[in-house]
Amino acid sequence: MQFIDQVEVQVQAGNGGDGIVAFRREKYVPAGGPSGGNGGKGGSVFLKAVEHLQTLLDFKYDHRFKAEDGGRGGPKNMTGANGGDRCIEVPCGTVVYDAETEEILGDLVQPGQIFCAALGGKGGLGNQHFLSNHNRAPDYALPGLPGAQRLLRLELKLLAEVGIIGLPNAGKSTLISVLSAARPKIADYPFTTLIPNLGVVRKPSGDGTVFADIPGLISGAHLGTGLGHDFLRHIERTRLLLHLIDVTQEDPLVAYQTIQHELQAYGRGLSERPQILALNKIDALGADPTALGDIAAQLQDVAQLPVFLISAATRRGLDPLLQEVWRSLEQLEADRAAELLLTAPAALSPLIGHSQAI
DSSP: OOOOOEEEEEEEOOOOOOOOOOBOOOTTOTTOOBOOOOOOOOOOEEEEEESSOOOOTHHHHOOEEEOOOOOOOBTTTBOOOOOOOEEEEEETTEEEEETTTOOEEEEEOSTTOEEEEEOOOOOOOOGGGGOOSSOSSOOOOOOOOOOOEEEEEEEEOOOOSEEEEOSTTSSHHHHHHHHSSOOOOOOSSTTOOOSOEEEEEEOTTSOEEEEEEOOOOOTTGGGTOTTHHHHHGGGTTOSEEEEEEETTSSOHHHHHHHHHHHHHHHOTTGGGSOEEEEEEOGGGGTTOHHHHHHHHHHHHHHHOSOEEEOBTTTTBTHHHHHHHHHHHHHHHHHHHHHHHHHHHHHHHHHHHHHHHHO
Protein backbone atom coordinates (compact mmCIF):
# COMPACT_ATOMS: atom_id res chain seq x y z
CA MET A 1 0.00 0.00 0.00
CA GLN A 2 1.31 3.42 -0.93
CA PHE A 3 1.68 5.93 1.87
CA ILE A 4 0.31 9.32 0.85
CA ASP A 5 0.32 11.94 3.59
CA GLN A 6 -0.26 15.19 1.69
CA VAL A 7 -2.85 15.92 -1.02
CA GLU A 8 -4.89 18.77 -2.46
CA VAL A 9 -8.65 18.37 -2.89
CA GLN A 10 -11.31 20.62 -4.34
CA VAL A 11 -14.65 20.72 -2.56
CA GLN A 12 -17.81 22.28 -3.97
CA ALA A 13 -20.94 22.68 -1.88
CA GLY A 14 -24.34 22.49 -3.54
CA ASN A 15 -26.03 25.61 -4.87
CA GLY A 16 -29.28 26.72 -3.30
CA GLY A 17 -32.43 26.09 -5.32
CA ASP A 18 -34.22 29.03 -6.97
CA GLY A 19 -37.42 30.46 -5.57
CA ILE A 20 -40.29 30.63 -8.07
CA VAL A 21 -43.10 32.97 -9.07
CA ALA A 22 -46.53 31.38 -8.80
CA PHE A 23 -50.09 32.41 -7.95
CA ARG A 24 -53.03 30.54 -6.56
CA ARG A 25 -55.43 29.43 -9.25
CA GLU A 26 -58.15 27.69 -7.30
CA LYS A 27 -61.84 27.57 -7.86
CA TYR A 28 -63.82 29.88 -5.62
CA VAL A 29 -60.65 31.83 -4.74
CA PRO A 30 -61.00 34.84 -7.03
CA ALA A 31 -58.27 36.85 -5.33
CA GLY A 32 -55.64 34.17 -5.10
CA GLY A 33 -52.34 35.59 -3.94
CA PRO A 34 -48.70 34.66 -4.59
CA SER A 35 -47.79 31.07 -3.78
CA GLY A 36 -44.23 30.62 -5.11
CA GLY A 37 -42.18 28.36 -2.84
CA ASN A 38 -38.61 28.80 -1.66
CA GLY A 39 -35.68 26.90 -3.11
CA GLY A 40 -34.06 24.16 -1.07
CA LYS A 41 -30.71 24.55 0.67
CA GLY A 42 -27.64 23.22 -1.12
CA GLY A 43 -25.79 20.30 0.43
CA SER A 44 -22.58 20.88 2.39
CA VAL A 45 -19.26 19.02 2.22
CA PHE A 46 -17.97 17.54 5.47
CA LEU A 47 -14.72 15.80 6.46
CA LYS A 48 -15.00 13.04 9.05
CA ALA A 49 -12.10 11.40 10.91
CA VAL A 50 -12.23 7.59 10.96
CA GLU A 51 -9.96 4.97 12.49
CA HIS A 52 -9.89 2.45 9.63
CA LEU A 53 -7.90 4.74 7.30
CA GLN A 54 -4.14 5.16 7.70
CA THR A 55 -3.24 7.12 4.56
CA LEU A 56 -4.61 9.71 2.12
CA LEU A 57 -4.10 7.36 -0.83
CA ASP A 58 -7.77 7.49 -1.92
CA PHE A 59 -7.48 11.20 -2.67
CA LYS A 60 -4.70 10.59 -5.18
CA TYR A 61 -7.27 9.28 -7.66
CA ASP A 62 -10.40 11.16 -6.59
CA HIS A 63 -9.77 14.75 -5.50
CA ARG A 64 -12.96 16.57 -6.54
CA PHE A 65 -16.00 16.37 -4.30
CA LYS A 66 -19.35 18.05 -4.85
CA ALA A 67 -22.52 18.04 -2.79
CA GLU A 68 -26.01 18.06 -4.31
CA ASP A 69 -27.77 21.25 -5.35
CA GLY A 70 -30.97 22.30 -3.63
CA GLY A 71 -34.25 21.75 -5.45
CA ARG A 72 -36.28 24.52 -7.09
CA GLY A 73 -39.27 25.81 -5.16
CA GLY A 74 -42.74 24.67 -6.18
CA PRO A 75 -46.25 26.15 -6.42
CA LYS A 76 -48.65 26.19 -3.48
CA ASN A 77 -45.84 27.48 -1.23
CA MET A 78 -43.90 24.24 -1.53
CA THR A 79 -40.21 24.47 -0.59
CA GLY A 80 -37.73 22.69 -2.82
CA ALA A 81 -35.83 19.65 -1.53
CA ASN A 82 -32.57 20.24 0.29
CA GLY A 83 -29.47 18.96 -1.46
CA GLY A 84 -27.76 15.93 0.05
CA ASP A 85 -24.57 16.52 2.03
CA ARG A 86 -21.26 14.93 1.02
CA CYS A 87 -19.26 13.28 3.82
CA ILE A 88 -15.60 12.48 3.08
CA GLU A 89 -13.72 10.09 5.37
CA VAL A 90 -10.14 10.97 6.31
CA PRO A 91 -7.63 9.34 8.69
CA CYS A 92 -7.40 10.52 12.28
CA GLY A 93 -4.61 13.09 12.50
CA THR A 94 -5.53 14.95 9.31
CA VAL A 95 -4.88 18.70 9.34
CA VAL A 96 -6.99 20.78 6.92
CA TYR A 97 -5.35 23.83 5.29
CA ASP A 98 -6.63 26.43 2.88
CA ALA A 99 -4.38 25.66 -0.10
CA GLU A 100 -4.23 29.30 -1.19
CA THR A 101 -3.63 31.06 2.15
CA GLU A 102 -2.05 28.14 4.09
CA GLU A 103 -4.42 28.93 6.97
CA ILE A 104 -5.21 25.99 9.24
CA LEU A 105 -8.96 25.40 9.04
CA GLY A 106 -9.32 22.25 11.09
CA ASP A 107 -7.46 19.46 12.87
CA LEU A 108 -9.26 16.10 12.91
CA VAL A 109 -7.76 14.06 15.72
CA GLN A 110 -10.57 12.17 17.44
CA PRO A 111 -12.53 9.40 15.67
CA GLY A 112 -15.89 10.72 14.54
CA GLN A 113 -14.75 14.35 14.58
CA ILE A 114 -16.41 16.32 11.76
CA PHE A 115 -15.33 19.49 9.97
CA CYS A 116 -17.50 21.48 7.55
CA ALA A 117 -15.27 22.05 4.53
CA ALA A 118 -17.81 23.90 2.35
CA LEU A 119 -21.21 25.24 3.34
CA GLY A 120 -24.17 24.79 1.02
CA GLY A 121 -25.87 27.82 -0.53
CA LYS A 122 -29.17 29.13 0.81
CA GLY A 123 -32.28 28.60 -1.23
CA GLY A 124 -33.84 31.60 -2.97
CA LEU A 125 -37.12 33.12 -1.75
CA GLY A 126 -40.31 32.59 -3.69
CA ASN A 127 -42.65 35.47 -4.49
CA GLN A 128 -44.85 34.64 -1.50
CA HIS A 129 -42.24 36.35 0.70
CA PHE A 130 -42.65 39.68 -1.06
CA LEU A 131 -46.37 40.06 -0.45
CA SER A 132 -47.17 43.34 1.28
CA ASN A 133 -49.90 45.93 1.51
CA HIS A 134 -48.14 47.91 -1.19
CA ASN A 135 -47.49 44.94 -3.45
CA ARG A 136 -50.35 42.47 -3.55
CA ALA A 137 -49.07 40.54 -6.55
CA PRO A 138 -45.26 40.36 -6.55
CA ASP A 139 -44.03 38.88 -9.79
CA TYR A 140 -40.41 38.22 -8.87
CA ALA A 141 -38.42 35.72 -6.81
CA LEU A 142 -34.81 35.31 -5.76
CA PRO A 143 -32.32 32.78 -7.16
CA GLY A 144 -30.49 30.42 -4.85
CA LEU A 145 -27.06 31.36 -3.53
CA PRO A 146 -24.03 29.46 -4.83
CA GLY A 147 -22.39 26.94 -2.54
CA ALA A 148 -18.92 27.54 -1.16
CA GLN A 149 -15.99 26.29 -3.19
CA ARG A 150 -12.56 25.66 -1.71
CA LEU A 151 -9.19 24.24 -2.60
CA LEU A 152 -7.95 22.40 0.47
CA ARG A 153 -4.64 20.82 1.38
CA LEU A 154 -4.90 17.76 3.58
CA GLU A 155 -1.84 16.84 5.61
CA LEU A 156 -1.66 13.68 7.67
CA LYS A 157 0.32 13.72 10.90
CA LEU A 158 0.44 10.29 12.47
CA LEU A 159 -0.93 9.88 15.98
CA ALA A 160 1.73 8.16 18.07
CA GLU A 161 2.94 8.68 21.61
CA VAL A 162 6.54 7.60 20.97
CA GLY A 163 8.50 8.48 17.84
CA ILE A 164 11.63 6.45 17.02
CA ILE A 165 14.16 8.70 15.26
CA GLY A 166 17.75 8.43 14.08
CA LEU A 167 20.02 8.36 11.07
CA PRO A 168 19.39 5.79 8.31
CA ASN A 169 20.29 2.23 9.32
CA ALA A 170 20.23 3.01 13.04
CA GLY A 171 17.98 -0.01 13.64
CA LYS A 172 14.63 1.74 14.07
CA SER A 173 12.67 -0.76 11.98
CA THR A 174 14.28 -3.68 13.76
CA LEU A 175 13.37 -2.21 17.14
CA ILE A 176 9.69 -1.62 16.30
CA SER A 177 9.43 -5.11 14.78
CA VAL A 178 10.78 -6.61 18.01
CA LEU A 179 8.62 -4.51 20.34
CA SER A 180 5.35 -4.79 18.39
CA ALA A 181 3.55 -6.79 15.71
CA ALA A 182 4.62 -4.31 13.01
CA ARG A 183 6.58 -5.86 10.16
CA PRO A 184 8.45 -3.09 8.33
CA LYS A 185 11.00 -3.77 5.61
CA ILE A 186 14.43 -4.42 7.11
CA ALA A 187 17.68 -4.52 5.15
CA ASP A 188 21.36 -3.65 5.58
CA TYR A 189 21.31 -0.50 3.43
CA PRO A 190 20.24 3.09 4.17
CA PHE A 191 16.71 4.36 3.52
CA THR A 192 15.15 0.92 3.79
CA THR A 193 12.18 2.57 5.50
CA LEU A 194 10.38 4.81 3.02
CA ILE A 195 7.15 5.27 4.97
CA PRO A 196 6.42 5.73 8.69
CA ASN A 197 5.46 2.47 10.39
CA LEU A 198 3.16 2.25 13.38
CA GLY A 199 3.29 -0.46 16.02
CA VAL A 200 1.39 -0.98 19.27
CA VAL A 201 3.60 -1.89 22.23
CA ARG A 202 1.89 -3.35 25.28
CA LYS A 203 2.53 -1.86 28.70
CA PRO A 204 2.81 -4.11 31.77
CA SER A 205 -0.71 -2.95 32.68
CA GLY A 206 -2.01 -4.31 29.36
CA ASP A 207 -2.70 -0.96 27.72
CA GLY A 208 -1.27 -0.33 24.27
CA THR A 209 1.06 2.52 23.33
CA VAL A 210 1.58 3.51 19.70
CA PHE A 211 5.20 3.75 18.52
CA ALA A 212 6.09 5.32 15.16
CA ASP A 213 9.19 4.30 13.21
CA ILE A 214 10.14 7.50 11.34
CA PRO A 215 12.23 7.12 8.15
CA GLY A 216 15.89 8.00 8.59
CA LEU A 217 16.84 11.66 8.76
CA ILE A 218 20.02 13.12 7.30
CA SER A 219 21.75 16.47 7.44
CA GLY A 220 19.57 19.05 5.72
CA ALA A 221 16.35 17.12 6.30
CA HIS A 222 14.54 20.28 7.47
CA LEU A 223 15.23 21.77 4.02
CA GLY A 224 13.82 18.77 2.19
CA THR A 225 17.03 16.79 1.75
CA GLY A 226 16.50 13.04 1.60
CA LEU A 227 13.22 11.82 3.06
CA GLY A 228 13.33 13.82 6.28
CA HIS A 229 11.26 16.90 5.43
CA ASP A 230 8.34 14.74 4.31
CA PHE A 231 8.26 12.84 7.59
CA LEU A 232 9.43 15.28 10.26
CA ARG A 233 5.80 16.40 10.48
CA HIS A 234 4.87 12.98 11.84
CA ILE A 235 7.00 13.61 14.94
CA GLU A 236 5.02 16.75 15.80
CA ARG A 237 2.24 14.85 17.57
CA THR A 238 4.50 12.50 19.53
CA ARG A 239 4.93 13.10 23.23
CA LEU A 240 8.29 11.35 23.56
CA LEU A 241 11.20 10.77 21.16
CA LEU A 242 13.28 7.60 21.29
CA HIS A 243 16.57 8.51 19.63
CA LEU A 244 18.50 5.50 18.31
CA ILE A 245 22.21 5.86 17.55
CA ASP A 246 24.22 3.22 15.74
CA VAL A 247 27.21 2.50 17.98
CA THR A 248 29.13 1.06 15.01
CA GLN A 249 29.22 4.42 13.21
CA GLU A 250 32.51 6.23 12.87
CA ASP A 251 31.43 8.95 15.32
CA PRO A 252 28.18 8.30 17.25
CA LEU A 253 28.46 11.75 18.84
CA VAL A 254 28.26 13.43 15.42
CA ALA A 255 25.25 11.26 14.60
CA TYR A 256 23.50 12.52 17.73
CA GLN A 257 24.34 16.16 16.98
CA THR A 258 23.12 15.83 13.37
CA ILE A 259 19.65 14.74 14.44
CA GLN A 260 19.47 17.40 17.16
CA HIS A 261 20.36 20.10 14.65
CA GLU A 262 17.63 18.95 12.26
CA LEU A 263 15.01 18.93 15.02
CA GLN A 264 16.00 22.44 16.07
CA ALA A 265 16.07 23.75 12.49
CA TYR A 266 12.66 22.26 11.71
CA GLY A 267 11.18 24.06 14.71
CA ARG A 268 7.62 23.50 15.99
CA GLY A 269 9.00 22.59 19.40
CA LEU A 270 10.63 19.32 18.31
CA SER A 271 13.98 20.15 19.89
CA GLU A 272 12.26 20.65 23.27
CA ARG A 273 10.43 17.31 23.08
CA PRO A 274 11.53 14.85 25.82
CA GLN A 275 14.01 12.31 24.51
CA ILE A 276 15.43 8.94 25.49
CA LEU A 277 18.82 8.03 24.03
CA ALA A 278 19.81 4.49 23.15
CA LEU A 279 23.03 3.17 21.62
CA ASN A 280 21.98 0.32 19.36
CA LYS A 281 23.88 -2.66 17.88
CA ILE A 282 26.10 -3.13 20.92
CA ASP A 283 26.43 -6.80 19.94
CA ALA A 284 28.50 -5.69 16.94
CA LEU A 285 31.30 -4.42 19.21
CA GLY A 286 31.86 -7.84 20.70
CA ALA A 287 32.68 -8.09 24.35
CA ASP A 288 34.57 -4.81 24.72
CA PRO A 289 32.77 -3.03 27.57
CA THR A 290 35.45 -0.33 27.72
CA ALA A 291 34.70 0.94 24.22
CA LEU A 292 30.96 0.94 24.91
CA GLY A 293 31.45 2.75 28.21
CA ASP A 294 33.58 5.46 26.62
CA ILE A 295 31.04 6.13 23.85
CA ALA A 296 28.14 6.18 26.31
CA ALA A 297 29.99 8.53 28.66
CA GLN A 298 30.83 11.00 25.87
CA LEU A 299 27.25 10.99 24.64
CA GLN A 300 25.86 11.41 28.14
CA ASP A 301 28.11 14.41 28.80
CA VAL A 302 26.91 16.18 25.65
CA ALA A 303 23.21 15.27 25.85
CA GLN A 304 22.89 15.51 29.62
CA LEU A 305 20.64 12.46 29.46
CA PRO A 306 21.07 8.84 30.52
CA VAL A 307 22.14 6.57 27.67
CA PHE A 308 20.78 3.03 27.30
CA LEU A 309 22.86 0.29 25.69
CA ILE A 310 20.72 -2.04 23.59
CA SER A 311 20.77 -4.52 20.76
CA ALA A 312 17.43 -4.60 18.99
CA ALA A 313 18.46 -7.65 16.95
CA THR A 314 19.27 -9.76 20.03
CA ARG A 315 16.73 -8.00 22.33
CA ARG A 316 19.47 -7.17 24.78
CA GLY A 317 18.80 -4.21 27.09
CA LEU A 318 15.22 -3.66 25.88
CA ASP A 319 13.53 -4.18 29.27
CA PRO A 320 15.31 -1.24 31.01
CA LEU A 321 14.67 0.90 27.92
CA LEU A 322 10.94 0.18 27.94
CA GLN A 323 10.75 0.81 31.69
CA GLU A 324 12.21 4.26 31.07
CA VAL A 325 9.69 4.86 28.26
CA TRP A 326 6.75 3.99 30.54
CA ARG A 327 8.16 6.08 33.37
CA SER A 328 8.63 9.08 31.08
CA LEU A 329 5.11 8.81 29.66
CA GLU A 330 3.64 8.58 33.17
CA GLN A 331 5.63 11.65 34.20
CA LEU A 332 4.41 13.58 31.14
CA GLU A 333 0.82 12.61 31.96
CA ALA A 334 1.26 13.70 35.58
CA ASP A 335 2.77 17.04 34.50
CA ARG A 336 -0.12 17.58 32.10
CA ALA A 337 -2.69 16.83 34.80
CA ALA A 338 -0.97 19.23 37.21
CA GLU A 339 -0.92 21.95 34.55
CA LEU A 340 -4.63 21.50 33.89
CA LEU A 341 -5.32 21.65 37.62
CA LEU A 342 -3.43 24.93 37.92
CA THR A 343 -5.17 26.55 34.95
CA ALA A 344 -8.68 25.33 35.83
CA PRO A 345 -9.35 27.83 38.69
CA ALA A 346 -8.26 30.74 36.48
CA ALA A 347 -10.59 29.60 33.72
CA LEU A 348 -13.51 29.14 36.12
CA SER A 349 -13.07 32.39 38.07
CA PRO A 350 -15.00 34.58 35.59
CA LEU A 351 -17.87 32.10 35.72
CA ILE A 352 -17.83 32.08 39.53
CA GLY A 353 -17.90 35.86 39.65
CA HIS A 354 -20.74 35.93 37.14
CA SER A 355 -22.80 33.44 39.16
CA GLN A 356 -22.31 35.49 42.33
CA ALA A 357 -23.40 38.62 40.54
CA ILE A 358 -26.57 36.89 39.46
